[in-house]
Amino acid sequence: MKAKLQVGVLGFGTVGSGVIRILKEHQEKISQVTGYDITVKKVLVRDLEKNRRYEAEGFTLTTEPKDVLDDPEIAVIVEVMGSITTAHHYILHALKAGKSVVTANKDLIAIHGDELVAVAQENHCDLFYEASVAGGIPILRTIVNSLAADRIKKVLGIVNGTTNYMLTQMTASNKSYEEALQEAQDLGFAEADPTSDVDGIDAARKMVILTRLAFGMNVNLDDVKTKGIRGISQKDIAIASQLGYRVKLVGQAEEIDNTVDVAVGPVLLPKAHPLSGVSDENNAVFVTGAAVGETMFYGPGAGEMPTATSVVSDLITVAKNTKLGTIGNVFNRFVHETKYTPAEKVFSKYYFRMQMNDKTGTFLKLTKIFADAGVSFDKILQEPNDKHTATVVIISHAASRNQIDEAVRGVNAEPEMRLITQYAVVEG
Template identity: 65%
Template sequence: MSSLNVGVLGFGTVGSGVVRILNEHQDKISQITGYDIAITKVLVRDLSKARRYENTGITLTTNANDVIGDPSIAIIVEVMGTIETAYDYVVKALQAGKHVVTANKDLIALHGDHLITIARENNCDLFYEASVAGGIPILRTIVNGLASDHLKKVMGIVNGTTNFMLTKMTSEGLTYNDALQQAQALGFAESDPTNDVDGIDAARKMVILTRLSFGMNVSLDDVSATGIRNLTVDEIKLADQLGYTIKLLGISEETNGAVDVCVTPTLLPKTHPLAGVHNENNAVFVIGEAAGETMYYGPGAGELPTASSVVSDIISIAKNIKLGTTGNVFNSYVHETNKLADANCYAKYFVRLKMTDETGTFLKMTQRFTEQNIGFSRILQLPENDDQATVVVITHTTSRANLHEALAALKNDNGIVVHSHYRVED
């Protein structure tokens, strides 16, 4: 059987998992691809560090050119977790005629379009299944399984750290800080959790999902991102009283040839499939005109789930090499990129206010919403003391522009304080 050599950039959690899967599933992979696939060289930062797979015939090096420049290596796997350094290495690999697999969502979100161009110019495959949802094969599902459908909406829980934290805040009543400390202790959150809790990680994944789902080359600047840093247990309890669960969702929705992409805490009915996704798990919910509603659920990170997606990409490349059909990227579907204006972005909203409990204040609040043609489907008023009350409303469907106008007006009114507002999905 012919050999196919692979070089790996990075030997951390995912890199180790790739080595393990290729070793343990060698017979099956060989039958599927017609190749004896072997990792021959791995780029590491420290040669002296003890590793689990030192005795598997792999050459370790601290020089990236030893891997990228090796003419016997056909496929480069990038699992370093950086951006600019990884970009430099991937460009060199593609220009050298190497096919590339990466799990780096930051790299693909920020530089994916340019890398795709370089890959095509050099007749190389470029795949990145593991970049969005770990072990969930969502990208191939969208571009292959749902290729014939006209997708309308893609939304999901694509960050395991924040989903773990929200699960703890909801089920155990932990504060944001306590939930974060627990996530950090378990290794789900970094010492600096900014990318996770502020929605940046999820936003980058939504850039990738939007490109593949709708063919639109949106940038990170096109994504409105709000994280969970300011979400309180009180708000979670208020949502619960109204029959909702709060999840941090990435949402990409197409309307009349334009797309809106956001990351935001979202109220979901407790019966919604995404409401039952707990702890560090991920799930992506897709709505198409033909297939209707489908959901894809599983572990969004971890050694073996993520490595499984990486190896699946390697297998796809091996098949293409065997058939002589290389030069592929995930999706060739391209649509003119149009961003939906706020005036055309419609949703329901949860709005929490604190109001002076006196005659006329409630009327003033309702007038501000009425001025923007916003009605209410639910109202909850909770007296706090003799002078103040918390008021929560669930609006009818309205435009984002109208909601912002109403909230801006409320902030100028005496006796009314707008605490928060979140999207509501049915």
């Protein structure tokens, strides 16, 4: 008989159910791969009487955290309950008790990852969190292991399935922002309160984690320039398409001269760019390495089985480490001093849509404002709105963030012009 590795699970919702299902359905393969019979012993739930899709067969349900966290037979804790404060408390408790931890909690890892890694190391435990970014895509382990020999230069990520689904519907089916949001909520892709998704907060937390692993730098969430998709209109999507682009919510992390710049926001992607074709609730991460060049990792960004697959993959790694006696090695040892790229060294093309008085001399003023800021024009569109105003669309040549900010200040100071939208443009 193979040795047993007993597991405690915190949470029996969608992902927790998926983890238990995979461990049961793939038991023979997992046993061969790890050399252990991995079994769930106890599961922490809020309500013992709640109806669930899966019966509690072979394990015990409890509402008492200590029943799981303090059980000496449980060697590994799987945290799939969500939250930040409570999960943080439970995981610290588990690590200090000498139990390895697998979590899917991107909010927790983005905010408290450094602390938890240090505690895991002090107590010779494993801490893995592959499922915290991009669901079923094994992007974190790919960066840590498969790309360890390369120097990563840039990471672009569509890492929020809710907003990607909404933008797909707005682009493919001409739905308004409100219609797309309602449909995403009806399908369960968006929460009743969608703030974290639509305002870019969820994507920003995932970019903090990706940046930590790709560049060894621990950026603060407050230092990630974050903008969501509220305010994106059918007008912008139609104009972008006319100019050969699609609008996507993209997280960007780039290393420039041993500094890093991290941002999340709507961008214009050339239709030929691989990320441009990522549709519906899918996620993708596009990585540029100095040696390997450009690679993309694509797949489901959420959902019961994709996310649970990543969780169980981490659990298998813990089991292998246990068998080899290598428990307690840090998931990622690459650490670099965190330095932020100054605004004058961050360059990009930009898209501007503005409304202007349609009279002689106004466009000349606009040209002078941009020229004084050092920003030149790549593409220009002008359409009359009525007898008195026109919509002007500009795509600039690459300019620094400082130069763009100066141009925007000039436009905002001019009473005959009103800036409506401003997005970065990713070059193909």
